[in-house]
Amino acid sequence: MPEYYDRIFGICGFQDTEIERERSRIERALDKIGVGPEDIPRVEQRLREQHEVELEGVRKILRAWILELLDLVLAKEEGKTVIYYGYPSIQGPGMAISSESGENVYVGCPDVVLCHTVGLIFDKLAPFLEAAETNGLPPGHGLCSLQQIRNGGLALGVVPVPDLVIASSYYCDMGSKADELLHEIYGHPAVYIDGSMDSRWGEFPRYDLERIRFLGGQLDKLFANVEKILGIEVTRRSMKKAMATSRVLYSALGQLTSLMTADPMPISGVVSGIAMNLAAASTGRSMSEGPDALSTLCKEVEGRVKSGYGILEKGAPRVLNFAHSFSDPGITHMIEKAGLALAASFVTVPPGKRDKSLKLYSLGEELAESAMRGGAYHSTYGFAKRFAEAARSLSMDGVIWGYQYNCRPMALGSHLFKQFIEEETGIPTLSLEMDYYESRTYGAEALRTKVETFAEMLRARKAKA
Amino acid sequence: MMVAGIDVGAATAKAVILSDESVTGSVVIPTGYDVSTAAESVIREALENSGRKIQELSFVVSTGYGRNAVALSNKAITEIICHACGVNWMVPEARTVIDIGGQDSKVIGIDDKGNVDNFVMNDKCAAGTGRFLEVMSKVLGIGIDNMGRISLQGTEPCSISSTCTVFAESEMVILRARGESRENIIAGIHKAMAHRVALMGRSVGFRKEVVFTGGVAKNEGMKKALEDELSLEILVPEEPQIMGALGAALLARAEAARRLD
Numbered sequence: 001m002p003e004y005y006d007r008i009f010g011i012c013g014f015q016d017t018e019i020e021r022e023r024s025r026i027e028r029a030l031d032k033i034g035v036g037p038e039d040i041p042r043v044e045q046r047l048r049e050q051h052e053v054e055l056e057g058v059r060k061i062l063r064a065w066i067l068e069l070l071d072l073v074l075a076k077e078e079g080k081t082v083i084y085y086g087y088p089s090i091q092g093p094g095m096a097i098s099s100e101s102g103e104n105v106y107v108g109c110p111d112v113v114l115c116h117t118v119g120l121i122f123d124k125l126a127p128f129l130e131a132a133e134t135n136g137l138p139p140g141h142g143l144c145s146l147q148q149i150r151n152g153g154l155a156l157g158v159v160p161v162p163d164l165v166i167a168s169s170y171y172c173d174m175g176s177k178a179d180e181l182l183h184e185i186y187g188h189p190a191v192y193i194d195g196s197m198d199s200r201w202g203e204f205p206r207y208d209l210e211r212i213r214f215l216g217g218q219l220d221k222l223f224a225n226v227e228k229i230l231g232i233e234v235t236r237r238s239m240k241k242a243m244a245t246s247r248v249l250y251s252a253l254g255q256l257t258s259l260m261t262a263d264p265m266p267i268s269g270v271v272s273g274i275a276m277n278l279a280a281a282s283t284g285r286s287m288s289e290g291p292d293a294l295s296t297l298c299k300e301v302e303g304r305v306k307s308g309y310g311i312l313e314k315g316a317p318r319v320l321n322f323a324h325s326f327s328d329p330g331i332t333h334m335i336e337k338a339g340l341a342l343a344a345s346f347v348t349v350p351p352g353k354r355d356k357s358l359k360l361y362s363l364g365e366e367l368a369e370s371a372m373r374g375g376a377y378h379s380t381y382g383f384a385k386r387f388a389e390a391a392r393s394l395s396m397d398g399v400i401w402g403y404q405y406n407c408r409p410m411a412l413g414s415h416l417f418k419q420f421i422e423e424e425t426g427i428p429t430l431s432l433e434m435d436y437y438e439s440r441t442y443g444a445e446a447l448r449t450k451v452e453t454f455a456e457m458l459r460a461r462k463a464k465a
Numbered sequence: 466m467m468v469a470g471i472d473v474g475a476a477t478a479k480a481v482i483l484s485d486e487s488v489t490g491s492v493v494i495p496t497g498y499d500v501s502t503a504a505e506s507v508i509r510e511a512l513e514n515s516g517r518k519i520q521e522l523s524f525v526v527s528t529g530y531g532r533n534a535v536a537l538s539n540k541a542i543t544e545i546i547c548h549a550c551g552v553n554w555m556v557p558e559a560r561t562v563i564d565i566g567g568q569d570s571k572v573i574g575i576d577d578k579g580n581v582d583n584f585v586m587n588d589k590c591a592a593g594t595g596r597f598l599e600v601m602s603k604v605l606g607i608g609i610d611n612m613g614r615i616s617l618q619g620t621e622p623c624s625i626s627s628t629c630t631v632f633a634e635s636e637m638v639i640l641r642a643r644g645e646s647r648e649n650i651i652a653g654i655h656k657a658m659a660h661r662v663a664l665m666g667r668s669v670g671f672r673k674e675v676v677f678t679g680g681v682a683k684n685e686g687m688k689k690a691l692e693d694e695l696s697l698e699i700l701v702p703e704e705p706q707i708m709g710a711l712g713a714a715l716l717a718r719a720e721a722a723r724r725l726d
Contacts, residue, residue: 433588449543456546457582
């Protein structure tokens with residue numbers, strides 16, 4: 001018997017038989033997140049207008065996200081052990097833990113999953129934010145909206161209270177504080193990974209080896225706790241196993257990144273965003289559904305490139321965007337409507353090569369070294385330097401450094417980044433105060449004047465060249 | 466050829482009618498609640514002033530935050546680009562524009578053709594904008610048009626630690642209770658705003674000539690505070706408030722000519 005939601009699940013790549021098979025799970029999940037028949041016309045319009053659902057690959061990625069949402073919100077009801085990790089992603093440890101866990105363990109990043117599903121697809125995030133505002137993260141205090149979404153998910157009973165939280169402060173200090181608050185309210189165990197991203201300006205890519213030893217020790221402590229609390233043993237072999245599982249996914253992501261160097265730009269940043277972030281937020285559906293979805297998408301994008309199809313005119317200025325909005329496709333489309341091709345984002349920039357002579361003694365140290373090499377966890381300078389190098393090597397016409405206004409590491413460096421990138425590369429940079437996770441106060445309209453002016457500036461500059 | 470530029474800002478709507486090489490009409494009215502109505506009223510008044518009819522307009526460019534709500538508009542262009550263009554026409558030597566309007570402030574770097582080569586604009590916070598001055602004038606019970614004149618009589622500008630509109634209101638209460646003169650308080654308000662604009666514009670730089678536009682540019686106390694803060698002379702066009710609308714009209718003229726070709 002068809003139900004009110006069948007149509008949108010169909011648009012999101014579910015076959016009729018699958019909807020039928022998953023019906024009970026779908027209904028319980030929709031009930032939890034508060035989506036009813038009255039929401040369907042709006043959701044359908046959003047999917048058709050804001051997501052390129054004519055691409056099968058997009059439909060498959062949306063399906064993977066929705067399945068991840070079902071797995072997340074029903075995890076406890078389905079008897080699973082639940083482990084959450086934070087964002088910015090400490091996904092390496094999450095992947096390693098996941099590779100050693102059976103199907104009865106859910107490992108993921110709930111806030112990012114909620115953003116990409118309840119936000120990006122269903123446009124129903126506001127109740128989560130409001131719930132968090134009465135659950136210890138009040139409005140007007142400049143608190144991170146991503147943390148509010150996680151908190152709101154727990155407050156509303158949408159996401160289950162976890163059996164373990166991996167709280168990281170090695171990039172974001174707000175995450176660990178918010179987790180501390182949740183630990184106090186809900187009583188679940190939390191393992192805090194401490195770290196230090198303080199280093200002298202100009203030091204990257206060099207670093208003090210002690211920082212690797214320290215962060216590595218913290219990560220090893222996490223694995224010891226995972227074994228102690230959940231009985232899951234995580235070793236270097238676990239990471240190798242995870243890497244082997246994820247190789248296909250990351251190879252497809254690499255192919256997509258490479259296809260996005262085409263002119264005209266073949267796909268919207270909304271599409272590349274949902275594809276890239278799936279790998280960052282999920283250790284389950286990203287691995288089981290991701291490779292096929294990505295591979296389908298890559299084939300379709302390749303077809304577009306071969307036929308010269310683009311979502312923008314050929315020659316549109318190409319921009320390295322820090323990241324695309326996690327929950328509001330309207331922001332990404334506004335940037336594209338202004339005529340800017342979102343050719344790459346920070347997550348698509350590969351880190352430098354590892355120094356093979358370096359002796360690393362544990363899985364924790366290996367993960368710490370990889371994080372340090374990535375730049376963002378090294379220092380503000382490391383972050384800016386890698387961003388500048390990426391903009392230069394990808395021959396970008398412009399850079400959008402969209403910074404989360406309520407994020408200390410991002411907001412503090414906001415104008416420094418613009419200055420640094422422009423001085424280092426000569427590439428115009430727009431420093432854009434915004435909110436990646438919710439758009440109640442930083443919607444597309446609030447950002448439009450700056451983006452349109454920047455686009456006009458880049459076009460004039462290109463024409464002059 | 467007759468064209469028009471309409472600038473619908475947060476506080477005021479402005480229109481400029483351009484006939485061939487000269488401005489034949491310009492009007493400034495409060496925007497009010499309804500952006501579309503303000504746009505219609507301002508263009509109607511500007512046409513009346515120039516004794517022309519709407520049918521005579523070959524092209525209309527709208528700008529300002531309400532630019533996409535102007536029914537008559539043939540093209541919407543951001544106010545940053547329009548201000549740069551308007552200033553370039555009025556002051557060809559200008560390389561920096563400081564524009565302080567009702568709800569935003571910008572520092573715009575421009576080249577010799579009036580193209581924007583860099584810019585920075587305030588973020589969500591209304592500190593450092595006309596709104597800040599408006600609130601302070603109400604708190605102090607002084608008409609906003611008199612603030613500039615009064616501040617120039619200040620001898621020792623008070624230190625206003627916060628440019629947050631809400632927090633600064635509390636600071637006004639303390640300063641008045643302490644017996645500070647209104648001249649020094651207002652001079653302090655201007656100094657605090659100028660400091661904020663200077664900090665914001667640092668990434669763009671302040672290359673000469675520096676031109677000050679927007680409604681706040683009519684405030685001579687603010688001009689002096691900026692000059693003191695930046696240690697350079699600042700030029701203010703005769704009608705600083707209509708620079709965006711003027712730029713829009715100039716861009717309308719260029720667009721109309723391009724389409725004729």
